[in-house]
Amino acid sequence: MLFNTNIRLTLPVVCFVWQIAMIILFGVFIRYDEESDTHWVETKAHDNITSDIENDFYFRYPSFQDVHVMIFVGFGFLMTFLKRYSFGAVGFNFLIASFGLQWALLMQGWFHSLDPQTGKIFIGVESLINADFCVAGCLIAYGAVLGKVSPVQLLVMTLFGVTLFAVEEYIILNLLHARDAGGSMVIHTFGGYYGLAISRVLYRPNLHQSKRMQGSVYHSDTFAMIGTLFLWMFWPSFNSAITDHGDGQHRAVINTYLCLASTVLTTVAISSLSQKTGKLDMVHIQNSTLAGGVALGTAAEFMISPYGALIVGFFCGIISTMGYIFISPFLEKTLKIQDTCGIHNLHAMPGVIGGIVGAITAAAASESVYGKQGLINTFDFTGDFKDRTVLTQGGYQAAGMCVSIVFGVVGGAIVGSILKLPIWGDPADENCFDDEVYWEVREPEHQESIPPILEYNNHMIHKQQDL
């Protein structure tokens, strides 16, 4: 039995064992940081902090909640567009994000904030945001394999995805000292290529056997718009959640807000151009309108200037929509990459654009625009990096992008091979994109909409046939 989708043993075991492992590791490593510990009253006195409002919580909590909504409602509902995979979309998204954020707190803690003296990781609201960010990378990858894998595979994919993420993030942000507050490179480029590489390894030549389940119905497309809009609206919070207090957060919000608005118009334009009578395609509106947020992940905190943000959005809308029209079919046919949600167009390509935009705008930064102290603050030219020039910074930004691509592709290829083992309970080709494989669906699909009056009529028909 190559396709035994019984996961009654594997899924509970993985959930229990991993969750118990989390508890043990949290017990050993994770503690409250000084702003979330009851000793903060002493810290305040010691550091001469006059008001509770200076707690980092008040700078970041509203953004955190927005990011949290993006992760669970945004990504979850964006993937409900398939006519019969809404439970899997929103439910498995929920499951893997919940596991992933715990593992991310540990992995990111070990790499970024392990206290050398105590051997502990101290967490606060910024850690929670970073954990959500890390999870986002894995949810992006889920988009490529949506409907074709089992929840156990998704959990495995998340375990390795978070691990790889923490390492590449450490290399890019700490060793290369690249800036990437909204994660164009670290989150979207990595997550995109990670998912695409996995999907390539798991290529299903006979996927057309489940063709009847692909595509959307009217209400599933409407559900997906909930995901789209919450991602779109809260993307300014995403890109500003961990930028510098004050002008850093303020500017990242303005840039992302403008960039996304611009993306919507060009997405609509290209979508309309692509159809004979100018009709719009919901796939483009659901996805490509978000490309601008991805592409401003690196440069949102820079002085890219409002019209600069508009320009980035302008081109992203065009490129992403064209990706759905031209590149996705090409990838599937030629490169054998089956990309259910089109993450190549929404995350991978715009992520690379974001990395390039970041490198260029960093290299072009100047003291006259940023101010002396502003330049130091924005690029964190302090400590070991205090003598770095903006040109060098641009180079390191570009290097960072290469790192994220390499980690995505190579990591995805390896993890894909693991997921190819015939032990994970993935569905047969003819059962892909069907919630009935992993969910108790109360009415079987073909009965859902039989109204009583018709059942009666069917009855009549049979009687007639009997005659």
Added chain:
Amino acid sequence: MLFNTNIRLTLPVVCFVWQIAMIILFGVFIRYDEESDTHWVETKAHDNITSDIENDFYFRYPSFQDVHVMIFVGFGFLMTFLKRYSFGAVGFNFLIASFGLQWALLMQGWFHSLDPQTGKIFIGVESLINADFCVAGCLIAYGAVLGKVSPVQLLVMTLFGVTLFAVEEYIILNLLHARDAGGSMVIHTFGGYYGLAISRVLYRPNLHQSKRMQGSVYHSDTFAMIGTLFLWMFWPSFNSAITDHGDGQHRAVINTYLCLASTVLTTVAISSLSQKTGKLDMVHIQNSTLAGGVALGTAAEFMISPYGALIVGFFCGIISTMGYIFISPFLEKTLKIQDTCGIHNLHAMPGVIGGIVGAITAAAASESVYGKQGLINTFDFTGDFKDRTVLTQGGYQAAGMCVSIVFGVVGGAIVGSILKLPIWGDPADENCFDDEVYWEVREPEHQESIPPILEYNNHMIHKQQDL
């Protein structure tokens, strides 16, 4: 006519009379507090407050908005899972919450913050949060009787529910001086038992007559996930909304965030175990994933430590899901409690667990962990309570939980008896769970999905039959 569902007289009368009563009572009692009054400029000068940002508004408003979303979208949409009761779920939830919050401002004001000199209640953002909390108790109770009562009954239930809530809250928080920032006891335990007791009194032996209306359809389950996710995502705001400024809010968020993540994994594990081939059940995913938030309502602000939060979530996911599998059928069969949404598994049981966790963690608190001032701040060992030990505090916490159970059960039994009077317009057994009783539903159910082509065919059939 035992089941006259005509509410054209009663519903408008109740709405008008009660709303007018609210206006009069607000006119007599309710005023802006000093932070929302135009005189704040003088208060600021007098108290040497240097910045507007020190207004409590900025500490609590983001949390308030999240709580507000939980009350109206969270509770409302969570209950839309029934195939044909979405209007009632989200609409009546809207109605009773809107009435309840006004009445709660008065009741909580009289008990907690009536100014003895002026005889006025001064309200600010924290009052709004508390009113929303109070309403939550009644919405929980609604879950037990969903689909079986009229909107008039729901309003009556809310009137008494808010009243009982304010009294038990006063006893638990003020007299016993128990801590319960997220309301494990005050909100969830009380609300849960209140609803269950009412449902017991209103037991319908022939409820199976509306069996065809019970259960969900595909899209109604997807709608319910909107409710689930907004509750889940914003629960950290719920448990931290009225905790201490600074580290208190910060810590409550971290604990709740972690606890809920852990709950998701064990819920999935048990749900999968409960089915032959390991399929997941949407009922569990929609509800049991939230149990961890309930159970951390009391202890969220304590130094329960991150791994402690994970442990609470771990067990809550298991217990709540098992509740749906084993306890709910038992309650219905043996104790004659028909619990539409399973609030026993989502609120009552986890609420009690939360009370116990709170009592234990309070009793185990120590100066070495909390710091001297931290201990005083966390448990508010000031004024009359300045000599209380943590062990005593643990005892009072446990006593508080008993109070909430007693108020829920006894209050619910009495209110249930009132609601049994045959004057409230509740539906007949065969009409339960059907929106057509109280809503103008444009298409009758059996016509909704007749596509034109089929109508044509039906026509054909009839013609054939005529032949």
Added chain:
Amino acid sequence: MLFNTNIRLTLPVVCFVWQIAMIILFGVFIRYDEESDTHWVETKAHDNITSDIENDFYFRYPSFQDVHVMIFVGFGFLMTFLKRYSFGAVGFNFLIASFGLQWALLMQGWFHSLDPQTGKIFIGVESLINADFCVAGCLIAYGAVLGKVSPVQLLVMTLFGVTLFAVEEYIILNLLHARDAGGSMVIHTFGGYYGLAISRVLYRPNLHQSKRMQGSVYHSDTFAMIGTLFLWMFWPSFNSAITDHGDGQHRAVINTYLCLASTVLTTVAISSLSQKTGKLDMVHIQNSTLAGGVALGTAAEFMISPYGALIVGFFCGIISTMGYIFISPFLEKTLKIQDTCGIHNLHAMPGVIGGIVGAITAAAASESVYGKQGLINTFDFTGDFKDRTVLTQGGYQAAGMCVSIVFGVVGGAIVGSILKLPIWGDPADENCFDDEVYWEVREPEHQESIPPILEYNNHMIHKQQDL
């Protein structure tokens, strides 16, 4: 061909050209303000600002995000109620809001904040809120013509709408110095009459030809409740988003919260009264429950007192629901105004009420209630207006309302005439309210719910017919 709905040329051209114009104009005019610029570190030092948290970002960003949700999810989903126009509702809303906010930043900038020295417009978070507000006016107008116009017409309507908005806003807020923080006059009255006037000019005598597409289905009504609730819940943020820091924002939230709660009860009462057996109508619940928020747009920041807010809500619920029952049919029949969403009842009438309430409460303001400095702060009696009395202020408030009506009616009439030109690709009467005109809908309507088993049966029928 009067009704050529091919927009493959016009829509992309308009999107591209206008977006490029935006980029150029932003390049010339728009810059970061001092709180979002990297030079803020110098501003802070210069102005002796001690903490980053004093950045206006932290006062307004949570409110901004709520407003943003109202614009895109609130307005978008509120309009999804039609059975087959959800894509158009949420999708075109998305498109015109994204264009409108860019154009609003420019128009409002030129009129309100053009720096005379540099010729630049400096933007920050408050500018983003104002841009969203400006867009709201156009989205209200969209409600009147929903389903009857092409996306190109909507874009034209938005271009002129934003322009008119900026001018009337300048007259009302700057020249007349009226207060209108939540936009009862500036946003709702203007937007309402603007849309109604356009709808009048575009009157379609044969609209009954698309009667089968009017009205809702069960799930489309549930989707619309998502819009309703997010508007309702976040309206306190809307009315407080740009009020004074501190008590101003705090008070506006309390007033709006109370007013809206009161509206829900009277809406339910009148809705129930309007039907033979007291059944509720979703149209009323979806719309009239929001009227209180509209009507408190001007007075929310005043000392209207909590019971005053309840009274406003009380009457608005009644009037708005009665509007749906009596006035809308009258408008359609007698005045030939076809108002798809009933914006007359939700925005225009409550907006006028809001203007009147604002004028009266302003005229009745007194130093004894507000305090000397409080009065000055609330009505901004400074500079040129420092000697204005509250009575005069009341008069100017009333004048402001007249300005907004005139701009709405006259502006709408003119813009309507432009939209009547037969070049915009609007749908024929029999194709109104149908997404298939402008969207790729994967299944044609009549096939959506044909389950396989029925297709088989149909097959059978045909065979029988053949016999």
